[in-house]
Amino acid sequence: MRFAGLGPLALFGLALATAAAVVALYLLRRTPRSQTVSNIAFWRRAAERARPRAPFARRVPWIPLLVSLVVALGLVAELGDPRPRGGEGGVTVLVLAADRTMGARGADGRRRLDQALAAARLVVRAEAGAGRVAVLRAGVRADVAVPLTSHVADAERALATMDADDGTADLAAAVAIARGVVRATGAPGRVVLVADLDVELATDDVPVRRVSVGSAAETVAVTNFDARRDPMALGEYDVRCGVRAYAARRSRARLVIRDRGTVLLDEVLTLGPGEAVLRRAHGFSSAQAELTARLEEVQIEGGRDALAADDVAYAAVPPVVATRVLLVTRGNPWLAGVFGANPTVDLTVRDPSVLGTPAVVASFDVLVLDGVGASVRHPAMMVFDPGVGVALTNPRITAWAADHRVLRGLRFDQVQVARARALVPSADDRVLVRSGRDVLALARERDGGRSVVLGFRAEDTDLVRRVAFPLFAHDALVWLDRREREFHAWQAPGEAVRAAGDGALVLDPAGAPHSVRGALYDAARAGLYHTAQRALAVSAADQSGSLVADAPTSPVPASTRLGGRLSLAQWLAVLLLGIMAAEWVAVQRGRTP
Amino acid sequence: MLPRAARDLLDRLRVRALPRLTGSDPGGHRSGARAQGLAFAERREYLPGDDARSIDWKAFARTRALTVRTFEEERDARAYVLVDVSRSMSRGEPPKIDAARGLASALGWAATGHGDGVRLVPFAASAAEGSPSYHRRDDHPALEAFLGALGVEGTTSFGEAARGFARRHPRPGPTFVVTDLLSLEDWDPGLRLLAQSGHPATVLRVCCVEDHAPDFDGELDLVDSETGETLSITATKSLREAYRTELSAHVSRVREACVRAGGALLEVDAEQPVDVSVRAVLAPALEHA
Numbered sequence: 001m002r003f004a005g006l007g008p009l010a011l012f013g014l015a016l017a018t019a020a021a022v023v024a025l026y027l028l029r030r031t032p033r034s035q036t037v038s039n040i041a042f043w044r045r046a047a048e049r050a051r052p053r054a055p056f057a058r059r060v061p062w063i064p065l066l067v068s069l070v071v072a073l074g075l076v077a078e079l080g081d082p083r084p085r086g087g088e089g090g091v092t093v094l095v096l097a098a099d100r101t102m103g104a105r106g107a108d109g110r111r112r113l114d115q116a117l118a119a120a121r122l123v124v125r126a127e128a129g130a131g132r133v134a135v136l137r138a139g140v141r142a143d144v145a146v147p148l149t150s151h152v153a154d155a156e157r158a159l160a161t162m163d164a165d166d167g168t169a170d171l172a173a174a175v176a177i178a179r180g181v182v183r184a185t186g187a188p189g190r191v192v193l194v195a196d197l198d199v200e201l202a203t204d205d206v207p208v209r210r211v212s213v214g215s216a217a218e219t220v221a222v223t224n225f226d227a228r229r230d231p232m233a234l235g236e237y238d239v240r241c242g243v244r245a246y247a248a249r250r251s252r253a254r255l256v257i258r259d260r261g262t263v264l265l266d267e268v269l270t271l272g273p274g275e276a277v278l279r280r281a282h283g284f285s286s287a288q289a290e291l292t293a294r295l296e297e298v299q300i301e302g303g304r305d306a307l308a309a310d311d312v313a314y315a316a317v318p319p320v321v322a323t324r325v326l327l328v329t330r331g332n333p334w335l336a337g338v339f340g341a342n343p344t345v346d347l348t349v350r351d352p353s354v355l356g357t358p359a360v361v362a363s364f365d366v367l368v369l370d371g372v373g374a375s376v377r378h379p380a381m382m383v384f385d386p387g388v389g390v391a392l393t394n395p396r397i398t399a400w401a402a403d404h405r406v407l408r409g410l411r412f413d414q415v416q417v418a419r420a421r422a423l424v425p426s427a428d429d430r431v432l433v434r435s436g437r438d439v440l441a442l443a444r445e446r447d448g449g450r451s452v453v454l455g456f457r458a459e460d461t462d463l464v465r466r467v468a469f470p471l472f473a474h475d476a477l478v479w480l481d482r483r484e485r486e487f488h489a490w491q492a493p494g495e496a497v498r499a500a501g502d503g504a505l506v507l508d509p510a511g512a513p514h515s516v517r518g519a520l521y522d523a524a525r526a527g528l529y530h531t532a533q534r535a536l537a538v539s540a541a542d543q544s545g546s547l548v549a550d551a552p553t554s555p556v557p558a559s560t561r562l563g564g565r566l567s568l569a570q571w572l573a574v575l576l577l578g579i580m581a582a583e584w585v586a587v588q589r590g591r592t593p
Numbered sequence: 594m595l596p597r598a599a600r601d602l603l604d605r606l607r608v609r610a611l612p613r614l615t616g617s618d619p620g621g622h623r624s625g626a627r628a629q630g631l632a633f634a635e636r637r638e639y640l641p642g643d644d645a646r647s648i649d650w651k652a653f654a655r656t657r658a659l660t661v662r663t664f665e666e667e668r669d670a671r672a673y674v675l676v677d678v679s680r681s682m683s684r685g686e687p688p689k690i691d692a693a694r695g696l697a698s699a700l701g702w703a704a705t706g707h708g709d710g711v712r713l714v715p716f717a718a719s720a721a722e723g724s725p726s727y728h729r730r731d732d733h734p735a736l737e738a739f740l741g742a743l744g745v746e747g748t749t750s751f752g753e754a755a756r757g758f759a760r761r762h763p764r765p766g767p768t769f770v771v772t773d774l775l776s777l778e779d780w781d782p783g784l785r786l787l788a789q790s791g792h793p794a795t796v797l798r799v800c801c802v803e804d805h806a807p808d809f810d811g812e813l814d815l816v817d818s819e820t821g822e823t824l825s826i827t828a829t830k831s832l833r834e835a836y837r838t839e840l841s842a843h844v845s846r847v848r849e850a851c852v853r854a855g856g857a858l859l860e861v862d863a864e865q866p867v868d869v870s871v872r873a874v875l876a877p878a879l880e881h882a
Contacts, residue, residue: 032812032825038681038804039775040817040824042843046835047826 011080018072026065067579074576091134091148091189092127093178096120098139098162099169100493100540101196104217104307112214113164116194119211123192124155131189134181135159138174138195140167140494140524148185166309166526167493167540171199179206217306218247220271222255225293225313225541227283227489229320234343237317239264239281241293242541245271249301253311256296257281259289289317290528290535291489313541314528315489322346323481324363328355329370334464335384338473339368345477366480371457379449380480385457389421392455395435405479406443406452407432410472415463420456443479452476490537497523497538499531506531509538594737595698599868603699606879607707608672608767635663671710671726671764673792674700676740677772677799679717679749680819684773685801685863692799693771694740695867696875700769701736703879705729712762713739716754717747720761748819749776755783758792765791768856774798774847781850788854795856795878796847801863805840807833 037043102113120135127133128150135146135155146158175191182189183206190207193199196214224242229235245251250272257265257279265281283289295311305311325339327349339347348364350356352372361367367378373387400412412433422438425431432452433441441454458464463472491497496519499506505513506520509527514520523529529536639648639659647661674697682690697713704711705727713736714723724739749772768787774780774796787794809828816823826832848858859878861870 032814034816034823035809035813036684036816036818037807038684038773038801038818039777040815040822041777042775042839043815043826043836044824045777045839046832047824049839050829050832050835 011076014079015073015076018076019069022068022072023065026068067582071576071580074572074579078572078576090131091182091185091187092123092131093181093189093191094120094123094127094133094135095138095142095171095174095178095191095193095195096135096145096159096162097169097171097193097195097197098137098164100164100166100309101168101307102164102214103309104196104214104219106215106217106306111164112196113162115213116196116211117159117162119194119213120159121156123194123211124159125152127192128152128155131187132185134178136174136178136181137162138169138171139165140169140492142170142174142177144181148181165493165524166538167524169195171195171197172201175199175201175208179204179208182206218251218300218303219305219307219310220245220247220251220253220295220298220300221307221310222293222295222313222541223276225291225315225490225539227289227291227315227317229317235284235286235320237283237285237289239283239291239293239315241265241279241281241313242276243269243271243279243295244276245274245300247271247300247303248273249303251298251300253295253298255279255293257291257293259283259285259291264291283317285317286320288319288535291315291317291537292528293541309526310541312526313490314526314537314539316528316535316537317489318483318534320344321483323477323483324348324365325368325477326350326361326364326366327368327370328352328372328376329368330372332370332458334458334469335368335370335473338464338470339477341470342474342477344474366477377449380482381449381451382476382480383451383453385421385455385460386423386453387421389423389455390438392417392420392422392435392438392440394418395420395438395440397433397440398436399434400441401430401432401443404430404432404443406472406476408475410468412463415461415466417456417461417463419460423453423455450480450482452480490539490541493524493526493538493540495523495538496521497529497531497536500533504531594695594740594867595702595733596866596868599699599871600702602868602872602876603703603879604706606703606876608700608704608709608711609878609880636660637663671712671766672700672704673712673714673758673762673766673768675714675716675720675754675758675768675770675772675794676743677717677749677770678715678743678745679747679776680745681749681773681775682799683745684803684818687863688745689773689799689801689863690743690745692861692863692865692867692870693797694743696769696771696797696799696861696870697740698733698737699867699871699875701727702730702733705732705736710766711736714758714762715743716751716758718750718753720754720757722761750778751776751780752778752783752786755786759786759790762792763790768792768794769797770794771797771799773800773804774844775804777843780847781853784847784850784854784856788856793855794851796851796858797874798844798847798858798860799863800860805837807836809833 096116098113102111102116104112106112124133124135132148132150133146133155134144134148135158137143137145145162146155149155171193175193178191182191190209192209192211194211194213196212201208221244222241223244224240227237227239229237239257241255241257243253243255250270252268252270254268255265256263264283265279267279269277271277291314293313298305298311322344324346325348327335327339327347329335329349330351336347336349339345355361355376361376361378364378366380366382367376368382369376370384395417397412397415397417401407402410417440420440423440423442425439425442426444428444428446430443431439432443440456441452444451444453463469497506498519499516502517503515506516507513507530508523509525509529520529523538526538526540529538636649636652637660639661643661647663649660649662652660676693676697678690682688682693701711701713708728710726710728712723712726715721724736727733727736751772784794811828813826813828814823815826844858851858857878859874861874
């Protein structure tokens with residue numbers, strides 16, 4: 001037994017003061033009742049005869065005094081926060097999974113998080129009694145919920161307010177942080193991982209004890225939900241939604257996709273065991289679309305939908321905003337045609353001789369230079385044939401950066417180039433197209449600006465005649481204009497929600513305002529966030545579902561299966577109350593006036 | 594006040610009176626005085642001056658000696674019942690004074706049934722004037738009325754009361770003192786004085802549970818029922834034991850004083866019905882008529 005709340009000296013001093021106070025009260029306490037007798041002379045004589053020799057003995061009712069002393073000292077001991085020496089001592093860092101799947105409910109209706117918190121409390125009580133304990137919350141980010149402490153109350157306060165995030169947790173990273181905390185103390189210690197999933201951990205000198213919670217569950221989930229504008233159809237956007245049943249029996253659910261209040265799709269899905277379906281929908285709006293896919297009336301034969309959080313997904317489609325493009329050319333029908341046909345482009349074509357002032361050029365979003373060198377500077381430039389470099393004839397394209405945003409979905413192995421110049425990339429350039437060792441195209445990010453440079457002119461290649469050329473031109477504009485983020489229909493929980501300017505307001509899905517500087521970094525909840533400029537969807541649709549269906553590795557260990565039982569201090573309080581009641585019945589009964 | 598059963602029992606009993614305590618009127622008690630009477634006393638030699646009517650001629654015919662038969666004169670007795678009416682007699686459930694009234698009534702019934710007189714004398718700090726002398730059964734209602742009118746008042750001072758009583762009532766007679774005995778004074782002088790004045794006293798101690806077996810516990814302010822004095826105590830088992838010891842010693846002292854004074858001490862439980870007390874305690878102290 002040790003006391004976590006008070007030091008030995010403080011506890012001893014408090015006990016001494018309390019005992020002194022109780023004894024003094026008993027010496028002073030006298031609440032006699034009046035009793036008439038025939039004659040008090042005999043009582044007086046008897047009192048003189050029976051008067052004890054010891055000081056105070058005549059006035060002190062010993063049994064109540066002793067009982068009160070026991071009660072008072074017991075309460076002092078409780079103030080001292082008694083702990084059994086059941087812990088292992090040293091430092092214990094508790095990693096508590098608090099991600100989306102922890103919201104899944106078992107057959108008893110309890111969430112996995114509730115089970116985890118109960119197990120965590122037991123660990124905290126045991127380990128804080130023997131040493132120090134910290135709690136690391138592994139939500140979409142791992143953060144320290146309780147710094148190292150030996151006070152159970154601190155840890156329990158933090159645990160009481162803990163809730164699960166909508167995203168997924170990187171448990172391995174959280175455990176690594178926890179191990180770092182243990183190591184930093186220099187004391188022997190351990191990590192206790194309370195989670196519903198098994199995770200592969202590297203071997204380390206800081207041991208990890210696993211406490212598994214939850215059980216395998218069935219669910220019907222929205223597994224992906226995405227949307228994007230049709231580049232070729234102004235105002236239109238496509239929506240794609242995947243639904244999967246993680247159940248051993250048939251299930252049924254109603255899928256409703258809405259753009260704010262407008263229903264885009266309302267369909268009842270009947271799914272076999274493990275079946276996945278994909279549904280598409282179309283919407284039309286030049287303004288921003290705020291999309292919600294929700295599974296309603298989910299029914300699983302002989303079971304229940306364990307996780308409500310995976311029944312909903314969010315996406316946002318940005319509004320139609322035209323990119324102002326200045327095409328400087330001596331005449332190029334291909335480029336003028338491809339930009340002119342793009343409904344998201346506001347095109348201006350000028351001859352190099354009438355280019356205008358730098359201020360005029362700077363007023364455009366993207367500057368496209370076609371065979372006029374690269375003498376003009378602009379933060380977003382697309383350059384065809386910069387006019388420098390070794391001349392190449394019929395270079396064969398051997399490689400291209402298919403993962404770059406500009407070349408996404410394109411193939412260049414069949415593209416013919418008649419004449420070109422070999423570009424010289426710098427260290428921070430990204431080569432887009434290569435012919436052997438020669439660079440034919442590159443993407444450059446320098447001094448806050450972006451440029452795409454092609455070492456050939458439009459008329460010297462058949463690229464412009466290929467069907468993918470409009471897509472190439474569109475993606476290049478998106479990248480140059482830094483609008484690629486806007487084309488993401490959603491982002492994962494935990495990613496920052498960016499807002500322009502200091503002190504900008506971000507409204508979370510519940511409508512609560514947050515004043516942020518650049519971004520809201522605490523977007524762990526799924527839903528639609530709103531800044532002054534746009535809405536942003538935070539969704540975890542493509543990451544959940546199967547995790548809930550997976551069976552945990554083991555039940556809660558017996559050593560931690562104590563949820564709901566009284567703590568030692570509570571037992572002590574109950575015992576003291578019992579003693580007080582017994583004292584009342586045995587000693588004080590019938591003495592009330 | 595006096596149940597029928599007690600009356601039936603008392604009809605066969607009478608107050609025991611020593612010859613020297615008898616009165617001058619004819620009665621049922623042997624007086625020791627030789628006279629014309631019904632109670633044969635002795636046969637003795639004739640002496641000149643003896644009444645010739647008392648010569649026993651039949652004995653002369655057998656023995657040829659003149660003898661005379663002497664007879665003892667039977668006289669009445671006057672009994673006194675001193676009733677303690679101090680405030681302490683109001684204690685108990687029922688109050689001790691009720692038991693005292695019952696006992697006095699019983700003594701009165703026993704006395705008046707055989708031609709004896711009885712006087713009731715209430716006392717507390719001193720003896721009061723007392724009742725008239727009752728001689729006949731017809732007087733019993735008046736006796737009970739007198740008892741019923743007694744109220745409790747004052748403190749007990751038996752010595753003072755005995756002095757006053759002896760002064761007021763010089764005629765000797767058997768005396769009964771009905772009291773709870775709860776006065777810590779020395780009762781020996783009072784009892785001796787009574788005996789010397791021809792009133793050997795039989796003390797009937799009326800006690801209640803509160804007096805002889807109190808069950809008080811804890812912090813108490815005891816209030817004296819007679820004086821109103823208070824005493825703060827912590828009633829414990831040991832204190833209660835000490836109290837009972839003190840009380841027993843007192844009663845023992847009074848008992849010894851009674852014996853020395855030619856009387857006795859009888860103890861009556863105030864909670865008992867009066868007929869039970871008469872049968873169990875009072876009857877053995879009386880004599881058969």
